[in-house]
Amino acid sequence: MIFTLDAMGGDFAPQAIVQGALDAVGNSSESLTLILLGDETAIKQELGSETPSSIKVIHTDEIVTMEDIGSKVLKTKPNSSLVRGINMVKDGEADGFISAGHTGAIMSASLLTLGRIPGVRRPALAAYFPTEGRGKVLCDVGANPDAKPEHLVQFALMASHYYHHVEGFSEPKFGLVNIGSEPNKGSELYVETYKLLSDMPNFVGNIEGRNLLTSNADVLICDGFVGNTLLKFAESWINFFTDEIRDKIEEKVSYKLGAGLMKPVFDTLRSKYDYEEHGGTPLLGVNGVSVVCHGSSSHKSIMNSIFVAQKCVKNRLIEDTQKSLAIHFGN
Template sequence: MKIAIDAMGGDNAPKAVVEGCIDTANEYDIEIFLIGNEKEVEKYLNGVNPTKGKIHIVHADEVITGEDTPVQAIKQKKNSSMVVGLKMVKDGECDAFLSAGNTGAFLAGALLKVGRIKGIDRPALAPLLPTEKGVCMLIDAGANMDCKPKNLLQFAIMGAIYMEKVEGILSPRVGLLNVGTEEGKGNDLTKQSYELLKNSSLNFVGNVEARDIFSGACDVLVCDGFAGNVVLKNTEGLASTIFSLLKEELMKSTKSKFGALLLKDSFKSFKKRFDYKEYGGAPFLGIDGIMIKAHGSSDSRAIKNAIRQAKLLYDNGCIDRIAMDLKDTGVNDVEQ
């Protein structure tokens, strides 16, 4: 497998990106193309390639920053690390692209430079959320603010394929994010989407309220990008607050400090389940190539896990399977 990586994307680039790539290349059979300022990248490789030629540097003298306007940046910064990497996938030089950079530019660039899988109207961002039963895919988490019922059906199909192929879940349970569990709940979008999902071949378990996500009510949670992004940001904020409040309480007395010491390993394990670094990144499903969006604050461990995630998508042929299933289900005949 060959993967193109935006060496300049993210708060800790290029150091964390390069270090994550070195760790990955030493462990997996992957050929990595680090794209960015050659001198900066070489500095963190220490002038020595310890990975037996598995890491290559592709020079790009422009960088898309968080302040750049997404579409404008993609069109104007043609020699940026992000655009060069996307083009390598489009041209067949690499099998996947990964970036921790500007999310809007990443999504726009993937659409403009790589293109969609035939039959997909709207690609979707699909992070994994921790639950009592494992993980749940949230799709869409912010790529599409406004959606049609047909889009949500396509999201569900893509999410189910990922969870089956990558997470090994047979017949993944698909839920529709809603304000209640009853069939008639919600707005026009959720009501019409409910009917499409119910009449599909998917293992649809009905409406799922936000409070039930983390109890493991479903394996794939479908929604429009606006609602999904609210869920994602709320999850990140709540988890951070819970850990901060817990730490504050545990530090209040000698007795609680002693108890915390005894439970140290359990607390670490609990915190790890909510750590985005463990999940690597969110796949941008529906693009005709493997696209992984890593968190902007990714460290080397997060980058390594994001590359591992891309490899799982590649090894399990998820892109081809999505295209095949869309054709077989006749979802493109749906007019909604």
């Protein structure tokens, strides 16, 4: 498989992207070629003197920054690492694209360049949450702040295929994030969506906020406004709680001694709930593999994002999503 990487995207580019690529090549069990796009001098400086034959470098002289308007980068920065990498997927020169850069630009460029999977009305962005057991997928987390009931139904199908093909669990159950469990709860959008989803066999009903991580739903469906709010709250709460524990430990010598004894437990939990252990997620509904990574991704997250892209291609995520949409919507 061949993948293009936006070597200039992310808080720790190009170092994290280059090291993640090296780690992926070294740990992949399958044939893997990675094309790093960006400032050739900076990339080769990170690669060092011995570059594996499976890693290629293509120079681009433009960089998409957070100050750029995502919807306009195709026109304003056509020779950027982000745009060139996606174009190579469109032209059949690569099987997929990975970036930790400007999320809005990745989404816009991927949609306009690769197009939608036939039948898809709105692409969506999902996020994986590690939990006790198989974990949860939340969709949408920001691509569609304004959505219609039929969009949320498609999100359920696309996210379920992602959960199956990438996470490896078949027949996932999905629920609708809502303020109550009753069918008539929530806004008109959620009441109407519930009616449409109730005809689908794996739908388990409404899921209240307090039950998001413990419900029997593997996939949690909502509009992008709700999903993005939940996602950012979760990130901020984890950071806040971690800082609080760290500050308390520093207060007393006895706390420090206790923390030393608990270190194996903390290490296990940190590993289990670390998003970098999972990597990025594919942009759902786009007719090509485009993996969006967290902006602060380290080399470990980049490596795991490359493996996510491998699973998308190997397990035919795009093709099977198209078939499912055709069955349910007659496209």
